[in-house]
Amino acid sequence: MRSSRPATSPRSSRSPFTSSGRSSRPRLRARPAVLLAGAAVVGALLTAGAGTARAADAPLRDLAAAQGKAMGTAVTGSKLTGTYGDIAGREFSWLTPGNAMKWGSVEPAQGTFDWAEADRIVNFAEAHDQDVRGHTLVWHSQNPSWLTDGSWTPARLGTLLHDHIDTEVGRYKGRVAAWDVVNEPFNEDGTYRSTLWYDGLGADYIADALTWARAADPAARLYINDYNVEGVNAKSTALYDLVKSLKERGVPIDGVGLQAHLILGQVPSTLQQNIQRFADLGVDVAITELDVRMQLPSDSAKLARQAADYQAVMNACLAVTRCTGATVWGFADSDSWIPDTFPGQGAATPYDENYAPKPAYRAIAEALGGTTTEPPTGACTAAYSVTGQWNTGFTGQVRIACSGAALSSWKVGWNFGAGQQIAQAWNATCAQSGAAVTCSNASYNGTVPDGGSVTFGFNGSWSGSNPVPTVTLG
Numbered sequence: 001m002r003s004s005r006p007a008t009s010p011r012s013s014r015s016p017f018t019s020s021g022r023s024s025r026p027r028l029r030a031r032p033a034v035l036l037a038g039a040a041v042v043g044a045l046l047t048a049g050a051g052t053a054r055a056a057d058a059p060l061r062d063l064a065a066a067q068g069k070a071m072g073t074a075v076t077g078s079k080l081t082g083t084y085g086d087i088a089g090r091e092f093s094w095l096t097p098g099n100a101m102k103w104g105s106v107e108p109a110q111g112t113f114d115w116a117e118a119d120r121i122v123n124f125a126e127a128h129d130q131d132v133r134g135h136t137l138v139w140h141s142q143n144p145s146w147l148t149d150g151s152w153t154p155a156r157l158g159t160l161l162h163d164h165i166d167t168e169v170g171r172y173k174g175r176v177a178a179w180d181v182v183n184e185p186f187n188e189d190g191t192y193r194s195t196l197w198y199d200g201l202g203a204d205y206i207a208d209a210l211t212w213a214r215a216a217d218p219a220a221r222l223y224i225n226d227y228n229v230e231g232v233n234a235k236s237t238a239l240y241d242l243v244k245s246l247k248e249r250g251v252p253i254d255g256v257g258l259q260a261h262l263i264l265g266q267v268p269s270t271l272q273q274n275i276q277r278f279a280d281l282g283v284d285v286a287i288t289e290l291d292v293r294m295q296l297p298s299d300s301a302k303l304a305r306q307a308a309d310y311q312a313v314m315n316a317c318l319a320v321t322r323c324t325g326a327t328v329w330g331f332a333d334s335d336s337w338i339p340d341t342f343p344g345q346g347a348a349t350p351y352d353e354n355y356a357p358k359p360a361y362r363a364i365a366e367a368l369g370g371t372t373t374e375p376p377t378g379a380c381t382a383a384y385s386v387t388g389q390w391n392t393g394f395t396g397q398v399r400i401a402c403s404g405a406a407l408s409s410w411k412v413g414w415n416f417g418a419g420q421q422i423a424q425a426w427n428a429t430c431a432q433s434g435a436a437v438t439c440s441n442a443s444y445n446g447t448v449p450d451g452g453s454v455t456f457g458f459n460g461s462w463s464g465s466n467p468v469p470t471v472t473l474g
């Protein structure tokens with residue numbers, strides 16, 4: 001299934017207006033910080049009725065791109081519509097399937113494959129100009145029972161693993177930017193975890209898996225991913241020693257994933273130092289599964305502490321060039337694994353169950369250099385931003401968001417101050433008379449629920465300057 005975004009969107013259609021290709025956000029290979037191309041994201045935001053001007057709230061992915069980083073989230077494919085889909089597409093530049101690419105999901109019976117949810121996520125990512133982090137090829141958990149219950153000779157087990165990697169990486173060749181090839185290979189004390197793979201094939205199952213993944217898609221970045229390896233400790237040192245020896249042996253390894261399933265108030269003080277030591281080995285580092293859990297119920301003090309924790313993780317990544325970015329393990333509390341696994345705990349993600357951003361969201365944005373404002377209660381707001389600009393043309397968007405209020409239809413208006421002219425709009429009907437532009441909802445997006453948002457876009461022309469107009473929402 002393709003995106004919910006109509007095909008006229010320049011992001012999905014890759015129209016000539018965006019022929020420079022994918023935007024200025026970073027690819028999964030680490031690179032120095034760059035500024036957003038063109039006009040970057042600037043905006044004006046007015047509260048409905050009240051008319052108070054506010055600073056723009058740029059999406060996290062744009063803020064991250066301006067820092068040379070990416071911001072990602074784990075997603076559930078079946079949820080990628082409505083508000084969940086809007087947020088996933090708008091705020092994040094990486095998507096990780098939370099479960100859809102695990103062996104047990106893709107090959108439930110031997111030789112019988114189900115790629116539906118994985119395909120859905122990859123298609124969504126492509127329609128929203130996002131990279132996919134494939135997760136995960138070799139793990140001790142969420143394997144199909146035919147595999148775990150079978151009795152295999154080492155040779156047969158190796159062939160099964162090789163075929164699995166060939167099949168899955170091959171299927172998404174060129175479409176998955178990075179793979180968590182091996183997941184969670186270590187015990188807490190730094191010894192190898194006893195698993196189907198280690199017990200059957202020995203420690204070189206890791207080198208073999210990486211080599212097979214490289215052969216199946218030479219362009220994909222290959223990672224080893226683990227938890228409790230965020231600070232300097234016995235487990236992260238074992239991972240460090242492994243990566244060092246793999247590099248020395250010429251085994252393909254491009255990065256390490258630090259999962260970062262953290263407990264409130266317990267961000268390791270050695271996080272940045274640890275990221276740096278992996279970077280110094282010549283590999284990328286990604287924060288791959290960030291969440292910060294707390295004892296429920298949450299309260300404002302805990303949420304403030306959590307915000308500081310998120311900010312500390314972002315700051316550590318920002319401080320190291322080879323830290324490519326951070327992925328949250330589910331962006332909303334309603335889509336988090338924590339309550340099921342740690343009874344009584346939760347509220348671990350940056351959005352609450354109703355998709356309202358929490359202090360942690362604002363902390364991430366601020367760490368990434370953004371300014372954020374909390375919308376006043378009981379208001380719908382419209383924010384105008386220029387998302388791309390070239391010689392004589394530009395792409396703009398307006399986001400209408402409601403909090404404590406809702407709309408069943410909408411109309412926004414503005415006056416262009418420098419002769420700009422709208423050429424084409426999507427997700428709205430727009431008309432321009434002289435400088436005055438009015439845009440009203442399309443048949444399918446007049447409803448903006450409490451806690452939800454709608455975005456429409458347009459291409460226009462400009463010359464001389466392209467100032468951001470003041471937008472009114474009526």
Ligand code: 9MR
Nearest residue numbers: 098099135141142183227259289329337
């Ligand atoms: O988020 C995943 C959850 O839905 C599954 O039930 C769980 C099963 O183990 O796996 C979760 O994701 C895990 C990830 O794949 C690897 N690191 C730990 C994550 C949380 O358990």
